[in-house]
Amino acid sequence: MKSSQVTIKDIARELGISPSTVSRALKDHPDISQETKRLVNELAKKYNYKPNAIALSLRNQRSNVIGVVIPEIVHYFFSSVISGIEEVANANGYSVMISQSNEDFNREVAACETFLNGIIDGVLISVSKETNDYTHFHRFEEEGIPIVFFDRAVDEIQADRVIIDDFDGAYQATEHLIVQGRRKIVHFAGPQNRLIGQNRLNGYLKAMRDNGVVIDERLIIPCDTFQSALVETQKLIESGLKFDSIFTVNDFTAAGALKILLRNGYKVPDDIAVVGFGDDQTSLMVEPTLTTVNQPGFEMGKKAMEQLIRRITQTKPEPPVTELLKTQLIVRESSRS
Structure with a gap:
């Protein structure tokens, strides 16, 4: 050789x-x-x-450009995150380049390739639902490009991350329903290959166990989009299974569940209570207004950008840092007795 x-x-x-x-x-x-x-x-x-001397030379020249990869820019949460990123970036002389994966693994890889082939100082990433191969993230490590995950992170990559306390948020939401007298609580769960889906399911399960509520596995249903909620809620009604409330992994799923419940003549919350997660603008547009868990997107964006700047400017390697942001339950008409 x-x-x-x-x-x-x-x-x-x-x-x-x-x-x-x-x-x-x-x-x-x-x-x-x-x-x-x-x-x-x-x-x-x-x-x-x-x-590679040429690559190092290029890499050592600061561009003051940051790459951002997000799942979907149309979500109020992610647009809030971007606003937080840009506020800190602009205040520190950085420009931001944004690419969205649309929850597609191949598009995420292509976005990362584009950033790798350009001159960026660092990258902020929220992982797509489909992503199970992390080779494209390892390449940033190999090239010496700092990476910070926000909202959706992966344990397989040793990197800084800013995440929501999804476990506690789900625990609060589920316990709220239990306090309201609900015992047959459906959970429309997110993908279990993502920590978000795992933590929100585990928060639901822990709240049920802590309050002595029997867990019916049939009421835990993979469902995390508006369209899938239309289908799964109707199937649930037709199955004959008894349920008195639904806690969903996000607000769009909750909106779909609400639509089908009302279409089938159920009164919300009298017959069935509904709680979402995210405090998206959708939660105020539906009728009844949606009880949900607030997640601080703007703060997340600011924290993620601050972490990335620390990485870019550090003089010696330091262990990865995880910053956990707290959530808040917002009680509205869809679950209030």
């Missing part, structure tokens, strides 16, 4: 570790063990590995 051809991927392949681990070992990152650092540096020395 010619020394001029040796790359981080070659070293990773020989040692049986990931390229991102090699990259961090060469940078003396504190998350990498001393033994791994020793093996990586010995092999790099053996093959006379040298980083």
Whole structure:
């Protein structure tokens, strides 16, 4: 193997570790063990590995441009996040480039490729529902580009993140229904490959157990869009299963459930109570107005951008930081006795 051809991927392949681990070992990152650092540096020395000088030169020139990848810009929550990002970015002399994945894995990868091929100082990402392969995120690590996840993060990537306390928000929502006398509580759940879906389901389950409510697995239904709620709520009604309330993973799903309940002659909240999650503008547009869990999108955007600036300007590696933002239950007509 010619020394001029040796790359981080070659070293990773020989040692049986990931390229991102090699990259961090060469940078003396504190998350990498001393033994791994020793093996990586010995092999790099053996093959006379040298980083691509041109790439480093380009990378070391600050562009003051930040890349942002979001699932959908039409959501009030994500538009609020962007407003928070831009406020901090503009105050610190950064420009923001925004790309949306539309919940599509391939579009997310393409957006990341575009940013990788350009000159950006860092990237803020909220992961799509479809994403289960994280190779495109590891490439940012390999290129030395700081990454901060917001709202939707992945455990497999060691990076800063700003997330909502989804568990506690779901716990509050479910316990509110229980206090209102509800016992047959349906949960329209989000994708379980995302921490958001997992945490909101687990919050629901914990509130049920803590309050001595029997959990009926048949009332936990994968459903996280307006269209799917139209279908699943109708199926639930026709199934004959007894239920007295619905807690949904987001407000759009709640709006769909409300529509079908009213269409079938149910009174909300007298017959069936409904609680959403997100405090989207939709929650005030539906009738009755929707009880929901507020998530601070603007604050999330500000915190994420502040974390990214710290990463860009840091002089030595530091362990990843997770910032957890609290939620607030907003009680409105759809669940109020």
